Amino acid sequence: MVKIATAQESISPAYPGRAPWGTASALRAWQQDALDAYLSTDQQDFLAVATPGAGKTTFALRVASELMARRTIERILVVTPTEHLKVQWADAAARVGIHLDPGVGNTRTARSRQFDGICTTYAGVAMNPLGIEARCRNSKTLVILDEVHHTGHSLSWGDAVRSAFEPATRRLLLTGTPFRSDVNPIPYVTYEPGPDGIPRSAADYSYGYAEALRDHVVRPVVFMAYGGPMRWRTKTGDEIAASLNDPLTADVTAQAWRTALDPNGEWISSVLHSANRRLDEVRRHLPDAGGLVIATNQTQARAYARLLAELTGEKPTLVLSDDTGSSRRIEQFRGSEARWLVAVRMVSEGVDVPRLAVGVYATATSTPLFFAQAVGRFVRARRRGELATVFLPTVPVLLAHAAMLERERDHVLGRQGSSDDLWSPEEDLLAEANREQSTPDGVEDQFAALQSEAVFDHVMFDSQAYGMHAAPMSDDEQDYLGLPGLLEPDQVSRLLSDRQKRQIARRDRQDRGPAPREQSLARALEARRKELNSLVAQYARVLGVPHSHIHADLRRRCGGPSLAAATTEQVEARIAELRKRF
Numbered sequence: 001m002v003k004i005a006t007a008q009e010s011i012s013p014a015y016p017g018r019a020p021w022g023t024a025s026a027l028r029a030w031q032q033d034a035l036d037a038y039l040s041t042d043q044q045d046f047l048a049v050a051t052p053g054a055g056k057t058t059f060a061l062r063v064a065s066e067l068m069a070r071r072t073i074e075r076i077l078v079v080t081p082t083e084h085l086k087v088q089w090a091d092a093a094a095r096v097g098i099h100l101d102p103g104v105g106n107t108r109t110a111r112s113r114q115f116d117g118i119c120t121t122y123a124g125v126a127m128n129p130l131g132i133e134a135r136c137r138n139s140k141t142l143v144i145l146d147e148v149h150h151t152g153h154s155l156s157w158g159d160a161v162r163s164a165f166e167p168a169t170r171r172l173l174l175t176g177t178p179f180r181s182d183v184n185p186i187p188y189v190t191y192e193p194g195p196d197g198i199p200r201s202a203a204d205y206s207y208g209y210a211e212a213l214r215d216h217v218v219r220p221v222v223f224m225a226y227g228g229p230m231r232w233r234t235k236t237g238d239e240i241a242a243s244l245n246d247p248l249t250a251d252v253t254a255q256a257w258r259t260a261l262d263p264n265g266e267w268i269s270s271v272l273h274s275a276n277r278r279l280d281e282v283r284r285h286l287p288d289a290g291g292l293v294i295a296t297n298q299t300q301a302r303a304y305a306r307l308l309a310e311l312t313g314e315k316p317t318l319v320l321s322d323d324t325g326s327s328r329r330i331e332q333f334r335g336s337e338a339r340w341l342v343a344v345r346m347v348s349e350g351v352d353v354p355r356l357a358v359g360v361y362a363t364a365t366s367t368p369l370f371f372a373q374a375v376g377r378f379v380r381a382r383r384r385g386e387l388a389t390v391f392l393p394t395v396p397v398l399l400a401h402a403a404m405l406e407r408e409r410d411h412v413l414g415r416q417g418s419s420d421d422l423w424s425p426e427e428d429l430l431a432e433a434n435r436e437q438s439t440p441d442g443v444e445d446q447f448a449a450l451q452s453e454a455v456f457d458h459v460m461f462d463s464q465a466y467g468m469h470a471a472p473m474s475d476d477e478q479d480y481l482g483l484p485g486l487l488e489p490d491q492v493s494r495l496l497s498d499r500q501k502r503q504i505a506r507r508d509r510q511d512r513g514p515a516p517r518e519q520s521l522a523r524a525l526e527a528r529r530k531e532l533n534s535l536v537a538q539y540a541r542v543l544g545v546p547h548s549h550i551h552a553d554l555r556r557r558c559g560g561p562s563l564a565a566a567t568t569e570q571v572e573a574r575i576a577e578l579r580k581r582f
Contacts, residue, residue: 028217031059034205038063038172045171045188047148047201051209052176052376053218057089060144060172061096067142068098068116073169075139076100076117077132079125079161080146084327086119088352089146117141122150122157125164132164140169148173149369151186162187176376209379209405213489218379219357219388220461220489222496223402224278224480226271227394227469228455230259233448244394245457245469245537247547253395254364258449260393261296261362263303265452267393268362270472272307274456275391278481279339279358285485286386288337291358294374295344296365304362305342316340354380357485361392371401385486394457403463456480458538459496462489466496467503469534476503504579507531521568528571529563535578554578 027035030050038046050056067073078089078100086102093100093116101115118135125132135141143165145151151158165171171188185191191199212218227245232255234240242248242256260267275291282289293308295301298320308316317333319326319341333341334353341353344363359378361371378388392398456470456477470476479499487495536550543550551563558577560570 027058027062028055029215030207030211030217031055031062034059034207035062035066037205039066043204044169045173045190046205047173047175047189047203048205048207049175049203050205050207051212051218051379052373053380054176054207054212055217056146056174056176057092060146060174061093061098063172064093064098064142064144065096067170073140073142075135075141076144077135077141077165077168078117078119078144078146080119080121081150083121084330085146086121087327089119122161126157126160129160129164133167136165136167136169141167142170142172143168144172144174145188146174147176148186148189149175158184158187176373212379216384217381219381219386220487220492221375221379221388221390221405222483222492223399223460224274224389224391225394225399225457225460226267226274226391226454227457228260228267228453229451230256230267230449230453231451232256232259233446233450235446237446239450243455245455245534247537255447257364257393257395258447259452260454261300261364262449262452263300263307265449267452267454268304269307270454271360271362271391272304273311274454274472274477274481275358275360275389276308276311276339277478278389278391281482282357282387282389282485286355286357288355289357289485290333290338290353290355291340291360292353292356292377293340293342293360294363295342296363298344300362301342301344305340308340308342312339314339316342319343352380353377354382356380357386357388359388359390361390361398366395366397366401368401368404371398372405375402375405385488387483387485387487387492389483399460402460405463461492461496464493465538466500468500468507468538470503476506479503525568525571528568528575529566532563532571532575532578535575539578550578 034048034050038048048056048059050059064073064076068076076093076098078086078093080086080089090100090102098117099115100117100119101112102119120132136143145161145165151161165188173186173188186201190202192202194200209218213220227243229241229243231239231241234255240252240255242252244253244256244260248256259265262268272293275293279289279291293301293304293316295304301318301320305316305318308314317329317338317340319329320343330341330353334355341356356378359374361374363370363374365371375390378390390402392402454472456467456472456474458465458467459480460466467476467480479502480496483492483495483499533547536547536554540547540550554574554577555562558570558573560566560573563571566574
């Protein structure tokens with residue numbers, strides 16, 4: 001018997017506690033609003049865009065319940081990106097009286113009529129579009145396309161979905177990520193021309209991260225960015241040194257990023273150590289809180305797992321591929337109090353582990369879709385006040401994604417690589433840098449990460465940067481790692497601002513102390529220039545303008561020549577001017 005909740009059961013805007021995935025007994029305010037919008041129209045296609053963690057599954061299952069009760073549909077067909085999500089959907093549906101057959105891989109052709117419907121993957125649809133189409137013709141069917149943006153990535157998937165589900169009675173499209181810009185339209189999505197004449201997707205209902213945060217439906221997320229000096233050897237044998245904190249060209253950024261993620265370097269070791277300290281702090285308030293490290297490939301995932309085992313004395317859960325064993329390990333981790341989960345890509349989308357509160361973005365994947373889905377693993381709230389923390393390298397494209405977390409995005413057709421696009425040129429460079437290559441002689445890629453060092457750069461919250469450079473294990477870093485695990489969004493901003501003022505005051509006290517007699521004027525001037533450059537870099541990130549613009553403005557306000565020719569007093573004046581702005 002399908003369970004149906006009435007509108008009177010809804011609560012606003014969120015509910016206390018956390019029901020099992022997709023099975024809330026009462027709807028959140030946005031879910032009820034979206035359900036009302038859906039039921040008020042008889043349109044065949046409906047696109048619902050809701051931020052990860054908001055409860056799209058609960059909404060979709062309620063739609064299915066209502067349509068079955070009204071005899072509008074007879075069968076349900078759910079399409080997901082991965083095998084694991086098929087099982088997750090089937091489990092969630094069973095809790096509300098809807099029985100879906102997840103099948104076993106894509107080898108099962110016969111399905112029992114005892115079920116209310118089936119779950120399959122987009123790859124499964126592409127392999128058997130005629131069989132899926134026959135199912136839709138034989139019964140009045142509701143098709144739920146989960147994370148529908150995937151059909152815009154693969155032309156074969158998109159074509160298969162379009163043909164297979166053409167005879168469906170209803171099609172409910174779900175996504176929780178900003179759409180990418182490309183030339184492949186997403187099947188059954190409505191596109192309308194924007195002010196510039198370029199077609200953009202039009203959602204029938206949208207519920208963004210900013211709204212969900214306001215309604216206490218999701219957790220606030222703080223991003224802890226770490227830069228530092230890197231040194232590596234290129235394929236041509238040249239040794240290059242650069243800092244992640246410095247403005248770099250795209251190719252140098254890709255190589256410095258690759259060096260930072262090298263498991264043998266100090267950067268990733270220091271960041272994992274800091275993330276584990278942060279997890280210790282969070283577990284003081286949330287004893288079962290867990291952490292997730294997202295790696296670039298299986299080799300690095302295994303290496304990171306070894307580092308965490310040495311650091312914590314506890315072997316982390318390792319998830320390397322989308323198979324039955326991996327699904328079981330994720331389920332075991334979700335129901336345990338284990339500290340760390342290390343994975344490559346499997347838990348980046350849709351997988352629900354609400355106790356994840358600390359993340360390390362240790363992957364070279366830079367697309368906004370992947371970033372948004374990865375961050376979505378940490379925003380699922382169980383109770384009001386939970387705070388999530390994600391550690392990431394100071395790479396411009398990642399900082400831009402973090403700053404745009406609350407920004408709505410539509411799918412844009414036929415405009416790739418423009419200044420307002422979500423496509424990132426660093427993605428191709430990083431893919432090239434991480435691809436295993438060999439020459440005709442069988443000589444392996446000569447790129448070698450030689451040295452890396454982590455430096456705490458800043459904390460980003462609500463598109464604002466807080467803090468200045470600090471060494472790992474320092475008091476300055478600990479101020480930010482020690483944020484309580486339970487905080488309201490306004491408390492996060494206030495505490496970060498207080499800690500920044502404390503850090504600046506601490507630096508001022510150090511500056512007023514007697515300078516070492518043996519320190520030369522040249523070294524003292526170099527140190528002050530570095531501090532000024534650090535402040536300029538942070539302020540430029542906040543404003544989103546080039547460093548040179550900030551330096552030019554300081555020269556106009558404080559006078560004097562360029563930084564290279566400025567005296568100690570002139571540099572001090574510019575530092576004081578910038579500190580006023582913070």
